[in-house]
Amino acid sequence: MEDIFQPAHEDDIHHLLQGPQDEADLDKWLADFIPKDGCKRGPRGARKRQTFPSRGARTRRAFPLQQLCFGTTRDKRCRLRKNNDHWTIKEVTNLVQGVSKHGVGRWTELKRDFFSTSIRTSVHLKDKWRNLLKACGIDFTSTAKGNAQKTMLWPLDKRLIEQITQLAYKHPYPRQKY
DNA sequence: TTAGGGATAGAC
DNA sequence: GTCTATCCCTAA
Numbered sequence: 001m002e003d004i005f006q007p008a009h010e011d012d013i014h015h016l017l018q019g020p021q022d023e024a025d026l027d028k029w030l031a032d033f034i035p036k037d038g039c040k041r042g043p044r045g046a047r048k049r050q051t052f053p054s055r056g057a058r059t060r061r062a063f064p065l066q067q068l069c070f071g072t073t074r075d076k077r078c079r080l081r082k083n084n085d086h087w088t089i090k091e092v093t094n095l096v097q098g099v100s101k102h103g104v105g106r107w108t109e110l111k112r113d114f115f116s117t118s119i120r121t122s123v124h125l126k127d128k129w130r131n132l133l134k135a136c137g138i139d140f141t142s143t144a145k146g147n148a149q150k151t152m153l154w155p156l157d158k159r160l161i162e163q164i165t166q167l168a169y170k171h172p173y174p175r176q177k178y
Numbered sequence: 179t180t181a182g183g184g185a186t187a188g189a190c
Numbered sequence: 191g192t193c194t195a196t197c198c199c200t201a202a
Contacts, residue, residue: 085196085197086195086196087195087196105179105180105181106180107179107180108179108180122179122180123179123180123181123197123198124196124197126180126181126182127195127196127197127198128195128196130181130182131194131195131196134194134195135194135195173181174180174181174182175180175181
């Protein structure tokens with residue numbers, strides 16, 4: 001199976017190992033971590049979207065469409081669901097910067113400042129922050145379930161993880177009500 | 179608009 | 191079947 005993280009050229013490998021040379025180079029460097037079209041990345045290895053509903057004959061879950069229309073036991077109406085769109089390191093970095101600037105709970109402002117051209121909604125930002133806290137082992141609510149898989153943080157810079165942890169304590173989630 | 183619970187996808 | 195990331199719904 002093709003390793004989607006393996007750069008195509010030796011120069012790319014060198015570039016990857018060297019890290020970003022300067023701020024202008026940061027985007028290109030980060031781009032090496034962005035999953036290629038049709039692929040996913042994560043602790044359990046690259047995931048490719050199915051290109052054909054092989055299991056779809058048995059279950060609607062396997063359809064590879066960007067959007068699905070189906071009902072659930074909870075919601076009888078047809079419901080649209082996008083396929084999973086994993087976050088890139090750059091997006092996570094933007095989110096961390098946004099929380100650093102605005103604090104938690106101000107997701108619309110954060111979206112406006114850092115994700116104005118992104119498909120991510122304020123709800124996505126909130127969900128991702130919640131997810132990052134889980135992954136950092138921070139129990140943000142008394143009802144937090146189980147232990148998040150810490151290995152999800154593997155592609156993230158150590159400093160970024162530290163920053164997330166610090167922000168989590170500086171700006172506890174959910175936001176304090178005044 | 180936000181918080182929180184639940185549903186879903188996909189690897190293991 | 192389990193587990194996690196992401197998406198979606200809905201109450202406040």
